[in-house]
Amino acid sequence: MQRNIDTLTKTIHKYLERNSLYVENPPWEIRKSDLGGFGVFAARSIETGELIFRDYPIILGPRAALTCPPLCVNCYGKDNLRPCEKKCGLKLCSDKCQNSSKHQKECKIVRQWQTRPIPEELSEKLGKVFSPIRAILLSDEDKKVVRCLKAHISDQHGFEVDVMKKVLYLDVKEDEEMFMRFVCCVMDANAFEVIVGSENNQSSVKGLYPLGSLANHSCTPNTIHVFDNNQHMIVRASTFIPKGTEIFHSYSRVIWGTPTRRFHLFRTKHFLCKCQRCEDPTEFGSYVSAILCKNCKTGKVIPIDPLIHNGKWQCEGCAESINKKDVAALSSLLGSTLNSFTNDDVEIMLKFITTKLATVVPENNETVVELKYKLIWILGHERGFTWTELSDDHLLAKEKFCGELLALLELLRLGQCKMRGLLLYELYCCHAEQKRRQAKAGSASKTSDKSLLLEAADILMYDVGAPPEIKKLWPDEIKLREQ
Ligand SMILES: [Zn+2]
Ligand SMILES: [Zn+2]
Ligand SMILES: [Zn+2]
Ligand SMILES: [Zn+2]
Structure with missing residues (x-):
């Protein structure tokens, strides 16, 4: 060893x-x-x-999900895509991408494998299964790196290679096929979602x-x-x-409750998490996965042993026990209600939190948290709810939600996590807007809260997706790297 x-x-x-x-x-x-x-x-x-x-990233490429829009295979831009002049079947966005040495190499190998022209309607398919092809072009040293990474060896992975052979009729050699199937297994176990591009033109790709x-x-x-x-x-x-x-x-969302996180991790990464938080029925006293007891109305119902799939749940107050199935049914009902809300349903969502949700789940339940998080990104951002359009009540609601979620992240022992950075900045923006309103009304303005902004800038340092106001505060060496 x-x-x-x-x-x-x-x-x-x-x-x-x-x-x-x-x-x-x-x-x-x-x-x-x-x-x-x-x-x-x-x-x-x-x-x-x-x-x-x-x-x-040793390999970076488009994601295979159908929901991902077609991208330039070279720069991942979404606009002005046109078929490669040399007819490899891939799409590119500019002469610069067309003529890049990277594309020339990739173009050549795809053309070598072609047994028939790839029609334009299949171009997107080729783009989406392109990551393993990139692995073929790695140097021997880099291939060695990929070989030493953990792989989920399973038949369900490697569909990219099936598409290459059975849909695009690419003539892939046997040793290349074996390596590409292995790469698909490695990517499945290890790839990260990466955001590329600037604020208004971002794409999501995957990187190893x-x-x-x-x-x-x-x-x-x-x-x-x-x-x-x-x-x-x-x-x-x-x-x-x-x-x-x-x-x-963390490969999962930190604001999800234990059953949701564990299910997601099992489905996407094929393991059952047994970490300290997963082991704790109350999730460090946050009760993110708890529901309220139907019997005594106020007790919180939590799993007796959260690591046992379909184990019993019990009320902390009256000891009434409940089947996991009933808990799951409520969670999925609340989840689908949440997904049915659109950005125009702000009032309905706000009311849903204080009425229906307050009677069935405790205040930090994942559905409540998710809904508050959703509202934070509508209020101040979406059409009809921009900072200047926001009503005083909505501004106050947003400020309150930011504070509540920041407190929850602390309960969950998440330290200087990314969500904290984002929430601190949103809270800072709430205060800035309140100050503007007070100044306009001629009343004394609130004291400066630059500390929120500075802490957010520190947490989100290096992040390409950080708001411009935050990037301005970074040390010069990091700003230079950005250019
Ligand atoms: Zn491009
Ligand atoms: Zn080409
Ligand atoms: Zn865990
Ligand atoms: Zn009870």
């Missing part, structure tokens, strides 16, 4: 060196994890906010980050990861990490 750790460490170090990302005596090291397999650990104590590592993917999951992660302008992954400590502690990401 020791030798394997050494080989893996060397492979990763060399990969980072090739991408000019290696630093002497990094604060991380690869070790055997209690979760099975390998993990990334703190080689020394790491302070909150400290940079742990940067990583570069070798070191990033070695870090395991926890529903109480101790890191925050963001992507910069050049698709680098930047991983920083969201809490203090003592020496020897395992370094965790």
Whole structure:
């Protein structure tokens, strides 16, 4: 085992060196994890906010999901797509992308594999299954990196290769096919969603980050990861990490309750999380997955053992027990109600929180939290609810929700997580708008709350998606990197 750790460490170090990302005596090291397999650990104590590592995607490509719009295969832009002049079947957005050396190489291999022209209507299909083709063009050294990553070997993965052979009739050699199927399994286990492009023209793609993917999951992660302008992954400590502690990401949404998170992780990443938060029936006293008892009306119903699938749930107040099925039925009913709301239903949503929801679930239940989060992104942002259009009541509601969700994140021990950064900024904007209104009315304005803005700027540092007002506050070296 020791030798394997050494080989893996060397492979990763060399990969980072090739991408000019290696630093002497990094604060991380690869070790055997209690979760099975390998993990990334703190080689020394790491302070909150400290940079742990940067990583570069060994493969970056369009996502296969049908809901993703077609993208330029070179720059991931959405506009002015036109078929490649050399008829490889892919679409590009400009002469620059058409003539890029990257596309020339990729174009050549696809044309070599073609047994018949790829009609324009199948061009999108080819674009979506393109990531494994990219893996074929990696250097031998980079292929070695991919080979040492964890893969979910399963027949359900590798449909991309089936599309290449059976839909696009590409003549792929057997060894290439085997490697591409393996790459699909590695991507399935490890790929991250990456946002590319600027504010108004963002696309979502998937990237394989070798070191990033070695870090395991926890529903109480101790890191925050963001992507910069050049698709680098930047991983920083969201809490203090003592020496020897395992370094965790979260692959799930932190505001979901335990059954929802575990189901999602099982479906997408094929494992059952047993972290500290998943083990705790109250989720650190937050009661995110709890519902209210029908019998005593005020008691909170929680799972007796949250790690047992379909186990019994029980009221903390009157000890009445309930089947998991009944809890799940209520959750799915509330979930579908939530999904049926559109941006124009602001009043209905606000009322739903204080009436129906307040009688069936406790205040931090995932549906309530999700709804508040949704409202935070409508109020101040969407048409009809922009900052200047917002009523005083709506402004107050938004401010209140920001405060409540920030308190919940603290209960969940999430430290300087990304959602905290986003909420702090929204709260700062609420205060700024209130100040503008008070100044207009001639009344004394609230004291300055620059601290919210500064903390948000620190948490979201390097993030390509951060609001421009926040980016202005970054140190010059980071601003320069952005250009
Ligand atoms: Zn392009
Ligand atoms: Zn081409
Ligand atoms: Zn967990
Ligand atoms: Zn009860």
